[in-house]
Amino acid sequence: MLSIIIENYLKSIFHLSQNENNRITTTELAKYMNVKSASITDMMQRLEGMDLVDYKKYQGVILTNLGRKRAIDLVRKHRLWEVFLVEKLQFTWSEVHVVAEQLEHIHSEKLIDRLEHFLGNPKWDPHGDPIPDKEGTMETREQFPLAELLKGETATILGVSLDDENFLKFLEESELTIGKKILVNTAFSFDDSVQILANKQLINLSKKVAQHILVRKD
Amino acid sequence: MLSIIIENYLKSIFHLSQNENNRITTTELAKYMNVKSASITDMMQRLEGMDLVDYKKYQGVILTNLGRKRAIDLVRKHRLWEVFLVEKLQFTWSEVHVVAEQLEHIHSEKLIDRLEHFLGNPKWDPHGDPIPDKEGTMETREQFPLAELLKGETATILGVSLDDENFLKFLEESELTIGKKILVNTAFSFDDSVQILANKQLINLSKKVAQHILVRKD
DNA sequence: ATAATTATTTAGGTTTGTCTAATTTTTTAA
């Protein structure tokens, strides 16, 4: 059974390399995980020996199939627990992450399968991220950053692409939550900010915020 | 924040010393936890320094108020999670313990308070053990080992006093679960076993089994 | 193409939590 620490390494590598499925550098990983590069090198050599990563000196690291399987399993657990916390225990969007980070390390296949069923086999978590099934398969859908919408377009909020507590708090306070309909009132070219209409209110969103809200065009 | 390992030490000391509230020896604790006595001595010196236990060389160990508070908090979490597993996820009596042993180490006061409310503020866990409230107070009630009943007496099963997986499996298979009514048909003096009537069937119980089933006399 | 800079690895050290073997203290039995 993998230690919690090793599980966290796998998850971090997975998150950093999933966009491009490219090798990531030890420095990148060190920054992301808040440990020193020397510790990364150390651990990568151990994980290589466990066939969890493909690591070559000075060439960075990438997950093996086994490592990816384990990482996706953690993502599955994390996201199912997030659904539980929000739907059953009324946690807010911004509160769930810290707790789910702990819960994802509970080892029990029966627990997670039963939890999935108890929650009604959800396919998306409270941030709009897909929940992998037992085989690691996740659903996909067309979605865009709100920032890409043009003046006058309408859309529905599907999720977010940034898991920052204050960002999520801001969205909660602005009531910009999943399912909400929005209309782009103005797109300002001078700073790429946008003004949207949501909940019958005009709300200004910075470029960064608009980039990390994911929507479906209506 | 206490490590999982330290939390397990506190819980073990608590369980071993709660009957008599007496000091326990390092050897007792070592056997219970499946580690060597030397490791216990080592750890006790650390815990003494953290004001979690009162430990004196060659005189055994007992929890301080602080240590007991922490241990009861773990018991609270363990038992609430057991209720969740049984009531919401349909785990059986004998399956819950291993998973709850992991879940009890999740750190989040909000999580456990919300869970308690979600479960309807239960006062007893699936084994019939009392669930401490936030202040550490638990309910009490009159209960006896089934072994103490006399021929002809009727009773209701309240719980068990042994957390052994095979013992619990046996009870599940015999449908001797919480709330079941029983009647003592015969008490055999030669081996202290008893024959009871439950679920319209005659069931023979060894002395050990009868000692670890807790009942209320009707 | 070489020098300077940056990235990465190696070497050696620390803490936590365990172990075995040796020693000391306590308990039990003669």
Next chain:
DNA sequence: TTAAAAAATTAGACAAACCTAAATAATTAT
């Protein structure tokens, strides 16, 4: 009440997961 046995502690070692400082490799800028 002393000797033998049992229990408990100390000493020293080890693995995991980190660290700092030094060395080496790769990249970049001149």
